[in-house]
Amino acid sequence: xxxxxVTVTINGQKRSAEVEARMxxxxxIRDYLRLTxxxxxxxxxxxxxxxxxxxxxxxxxxxxxxxxAEGKTLQTVEGLAQGTALHPLQEGFKxxxxxxxxxxxxxxxxxxAGLLSRNPRPSEEEIxxxxxxxxxxxxxxxxxxxxxxxxxxxxxxxG
Amino acid sequence: xxxxxxxxxxxxxxxxxxxxxxxxxxxxxxxxEDFYLPGMVYGAFxxxxxxxxxxxxxxxxxxMKVPGVLAVITAKELHxxxxxxMPTLAGDTQAxxxxxxxxxxxxxxxxxxxxxxxxxxxxxxxxxxxYEELPVVIDPFKALEPNAPILRTDKKDQxxxxxxxxxxxxxxxxxxxxxxAGVVISQKTHYQxxxxxxxxxxxxxxxxxxxxxxxxxxxTSQAPHAHRTVFALVAGHAGLVEHxxxxxxxxxxxxxxxxxxxxxxxxxxxxxxxxxGRPCKWIESRSENIQSTGFARDYHTTTELxxxxxxxxxxxxxxTVADHGAFxxxxxxxxxxxxxxxxxxxxYDIPAADVQVDAVYTNKAPGGVAYRCSFRVTEASxxxxxxxxxxxxxxxxxxxxxxxxxxxxADQFPYATCLGWEYDSGDxxxxxxxxxxxxxxxxLRKEQAEKRKKGELMGIGISSFTExxxxxxxxxxxxxxxxxxxxxxxxxxxxxxxxxRTGVKSQGQGHETTFAQIIAEELGIPESNITLEEGDTxxxxxxxxxxxxxxxxxxxxxxxxxARRIREKAKKIAAYLLEASEQDIEWKDYQxxxxxxxxxxxxxxxxxxxxxxxxxPGMETGLETSYYYDPPNLTYPFGTYVCVLxxxxxxxxxxxxxxVAVDDCGTIINPMVVDGQIHGGLTEGFAIATMQEIRFDExxxxxxxxxxxxxxxxxxxxxxxxxxxTVTPSPHHPIGAKGVGxxxxxxxxxxxxxxxVDALSHLGVKNIDMPVTxxxxxxxxxxxxxx
Numbered sequence: 001x002x003x004x005x006v007t008v009t010i011n012g013q014k015r016s017a018e019v020e021a022r023m024x025x026x027x028x029i030r031d032y033l034r035l036t037x038x039x040x041x042x043x044x045x046x047x048x049x050x051x052x053x054x055x056x057x058x059x060x061x062x063x064x065x066x067x068x069a070e071g072k073t074l075q076t077v078e079g080l081a082q083g084t085a086l087h088p089l090q091e092g093f094k095x096x097x098x099x100x101x102x103x104x105x106x107x108x109x110x111x112x113a114g115l116l117s118r119n120p121r122p123s124e125e126e127i128x129x130x131x132x133x134x135x136x137x138x139x140x141x142x143x144x145x146x147x148x149x150x151x152x153x154x155x156x157x158x159g
Numbered sequence: 160x161x162x163x164x165x166x167x168x169x170x171x172x173x174x175x176x177x178x179x180x181x182x183x184x185x186x187x188x189x190x191x192e193d194f195y196l197p198g199m200v201y202g203a204f205x206x207x208x209x210x211x212x213x214x215x216x217x218x219x220x221x222x223m224k225v226p227g228v229l230a231v232i233t234a235k236e237l238h239x240x241x242x243x244x245m246p247t248l249a250g251d252t253q254a255x256x257x258x259x260x261x262x263x264x265x266x267x268x269x270x271x272x273x274x275x276x277x278x279x280x281x282x283x284x285x286x287x288x289x290y291e292e293l294p295v296v297i298d299p300f301k302a303l304e305p306n307a308p309i310l311r312t313d314k315k316d317q318x319x320x321x322x323x324x325x326x327x328x329x330x331x332x333x334x335x336x337x338x339x340a341g342v343v344i345s346q347k348t349h350y351q352x353x354x355x356x357x358x359x360x361x362x363x364x365x366x367x368x369x370x371x372x373x374x375x376x377x378x379t380s381q382a383p384h385a386h387r388t389v390f391a392l393v394a395g396h397a398g399l400v401e402h403x404x405x406x407x408x409x410x411x412x413x414x415x416x417x418x419x420x421x422x423x424x425x426x427x428x429x430x431x432x433x434x435x436g437r438p439c440k441w442i443e444s445r446s447e448n449i450q451s452t453g454f455a456r457d458y459h460t461t462t463e464l465x466x467x468x469x470x471x472x473x474x475x476x477x478x479t480v481a482d483h484g485a486f487x488x489x490x491x492x493x494x495x496x497x498x499x500x501x502x503x504x505x506x507y508d509i510p511a512a513d514v515q516v517d518a519v520y521t522n523k524a525p526g527g528v529a530y531r532c533s534f535r536v537t538e539a540s541x542x543x544x545x546x547x548x549x550x551x552x553x554x555x556x557x558x559x560x561x562x563x564x565x566x567x568x569a570d571q572f573p574y575a576t577c578l579g580w581e582y583d584s585g586d587x588x589x590x591x592x593x594x595x596x597x598x599x600x601x602x603l604r605k606e607q608a609e610k611r612k613k614g615e616l617m618g619i620g621i622s623s624f625t626e627x628x629x630x631x632x633x634x635x636x637x638x639x640x641x642x643x644x645x646x647x648x649x650x651x652x653x654x655x656x657x658x659x660r661t662g663v664k665s666q667g668q669g670h671e672t673t674f675a676q677i678i679a680e681e682l683g684i685p686e687s688n689i690t691l692e693e694g695d696t697x698x699x700x701x702x703x704x705x706x707x708x709x710x711x712x713x714x715x716x717x718x719x720x721x722a723r724r725i726r727e728k729a730k731k732i733a734a735y736l737l738e739a740s741e742q743d744i745e746w747k748d749y750q751x752x753x754x755x756x757x758x759x760x761x762x763x764x765x766x767x768x769x770x771x772x773x774x775x776p777g778m779e780t781g782l783e784t785s786y787y788y789d790p791p792n793l794t795y796p797f798g799t800y801v802c803v804l805x806x807x808x809x810x811x812x813x814x815x816x817x818x819v820a821v822d823d824c825g826t827i828i829n830p831m832v833v834d835g836q837i838h839g840g841l842t843e844g845f846a847i848a849t850m851q852e853i854r855f856d857e858x859x860x861x862x863x864x865x866x867x868x869x870x871x872x873x874x875x876x877x878x879x880x881x882x883x884x885t886v887t888p889s890p891h892h893p894i895g896a897k898g899v900g901x902x903x904x905x906x907x908x909x910x911x912x913x914x915x916v917d918a919l920s921h922l923g924v925k926n927i928d929m930p931v932t933x934x935x936x937x938x939x940x941x942x943x944x945x946x
Contacts, residue, residue, distance in 0.1 A: 020277065022277065023277070027276075030192075031195075034195070035186070036186070036189075036190075036192075036193040037185070037186015037187065037188075038186070039190070039192075039358075039359070039412070040192070041358045041359065041360070041412075041445065042444075042445035042865070042866045043444045043445050043446055043865065044445065044446075044865045044866050044867045046445075046865075046866035046867060046871075047358065047445070047866060047871075049358060076186065077184075077185065077186035078185065078186045078187075080185070081185060086184070086185075090184040090185065093180065093184050094176055094177070094180040094181070094184055095176070097176075097177070097831050097832070097834075097835045099180060099183055099184065100413075100667035100668070100669065100835060100836075100839060101357070101358065101359070101410075101411065101412045101413040101666055101667025102179065102180075102182075102183030102184075102188050102410065102412070102667065103188075103190065103357075103358040103359045103412025103413060104358045104412075105183050105184060106183075106186050109184065127874070128873075128874040128875050129874075129875055131873075131874050132873040132874055132875045133873075134873075134874075135358065135866070135871045135873065136358070136874075137356065137357055137358050137413050137415070137839070137843070137871065138358075138413060138667050138835070138839040139835060139838055139839050139842075140838035140839050140841060140842035140877055140880060141838075141842070141873075141874035141877050142838050142877075142879065142880060143835060143838065144874065145874065
């Protein structure tokens, strides 16, 4: 198995590691960079618990190899807050009870972040389609939708 | 006028934002897979491709040559340490690794341990197993036929595939009722095999320290204490003695019953850690999760109701064949082989009933877990609510009218059912009326009649369920002999803040917040000053864990009563500080006051400081206590759900137009958390009713063992839920609470299916088994000449 040095800029920091060609991006993020907020919930690219932003776009990190992220910019849930200031999406999830067990939450937040960056004022229907790649077993999504609306409103006001 | 709870205090009834959330929204939760210990190795399973086969040979030599592979464990090695078989929570035995033969597809055959998870997977691929196929038994009815091959040849006394026959009720009285009846209906249903599928799969990290003999087990456990005891019973001889074994259930990514049983992976990670002297991590994949651990339901039931021509219920007869798979690994209380299925008289005053359950071995994965369900209450609620609709149709009576006629009335509580339960409190008429008013029932029926004239399909489904939760009184409820009681410890620190620990374990329910609210209410200490810890058997008091909606009914009660014990001692200290006699001190407005002298008072924080700095002479220093709660009865949450849906008569596609859920869970601790749980439970009920079934072909191949084909609804399909409440406190629970997490999953499937059948009833449709998919509906419409 060939080995490759992968360097990424993740949450604003440059990080490198030597990995096998077959190493999945999610395992690189979790096992090598020890950013464990990104989760694995399935083995078929169905659940979205592993969603991160790659060059600003929401992707499922279980379905990319680490080497495909070489030289690129990544953002994970750990990079959402600015210092102690929570991202409006994080605030929205807490304010509107958009999470219970918390396992899908990081992926859900990153999908929603990807959605709001390309569509800052989504309708309810657009939010539901925007997070349709992310499964949640606890909330029934109703409060997640409210949380994303809260963030959209707050960001529109410059918050 | 006394003060009531405030936002600042965050007591009972406040929609306090959750303490848990801060870590979860920042990626700082710690789930089992997030534990990386120095020197840690990884385990993975070789699994059987066959549902029934003799294991002739396992060749591990190639696997042992794979780089990074450290060990390959088979049943042979496990026999060496007397761990080839383990007891299930249901009192059966289960092979930890296939011993001579495999009994279901995906059964664990060998365990490969390697330096990395990738190398463990390489090792799994290199293990060669020689199988000889055996006849497969998939249909539980065929499994009971006299000529069926006997599957459990490991059990010497097993002469058939029947696991148990269980019956309850009065056969003769029921026969009489059916003889006298003006109307009888019989309804066959299958509550299909489905899976809890929490977003986090099962797994563990086991760290055995050969120098000290201590073993730490980080584990996806809904019941850490019970699991530690099981480890000690099963593997005590191998070093896992109870006082040196620590089960740590950290953050758990959902459980829903999946994380109640003990699985082979836990045992093998422990064996690997003991053998290698290194920590071993085992995390199952999603496909492994669906195919091998903790399925639920699979009840084939015939339900018969007898009634007068006026619609007064006379008798209920229920016969079920329960498919338990290869090992009886459900997790019911020991004295209740079919769990609380005898709650199947539901919300109705039925004079006589006869209930029988036959459980059967088949070549399928083991289980029968209580999936978001208090031990088969979901199956029970489903059959009675479906049968009530069938009876209403037979009587040409509105289903709400039939329910109204037969509900246990509010003035009948406490109500003793003919099958031996004592319902604590309820007002079923009221809950149904609130739901019908919210949805505008009468107008919907008119609309439906008009639509039918035009050939349009619209259905309205009702479900008025009664739950049974909070197991339970130790005289009746134990698991492997362990009383189903829970402990709570509370420590009030000198500065008036609190640390509390319980024997249950949240998997998303929000105990850190809601149990803090109970203590806040009882002690007058703001919830923000209260920390609640769970899940570490070294520090938390004993308890049987979180499942079957038992946390609030049992541990919640223990929490309130432990806090009241704190208050008893605190009162003595307050009297001393206020220089008054104890009889003159009252607890009012969340502080101790001298009766009739409002200005003379001490807060709990002041008393706590004195408890450590200036306690009364002769009194022990400190302010802490514990309480183990043995509930006097179960609690009985209830509610009425109404579903309205529209079906496209040409394609069979449907849309849930509205769904109103009126729940009564007694006293509400945190309305935000309660509503969140109801949203989630309804969504799971919707999934079961319309999407999910684990199916097998004749060879026992699992046909939908991953998230590609075992469907979870996304935000797009999930209906918008409309919630309502009535509040009927439990008279025997210290704060009147009943538990709620499972009600929506118990009550909703029947509401959906009743709506589907209602939409098609004028075509002569009497039943559609779940999952009700557009394909199934389209085939019915074709058959009836509509589509």
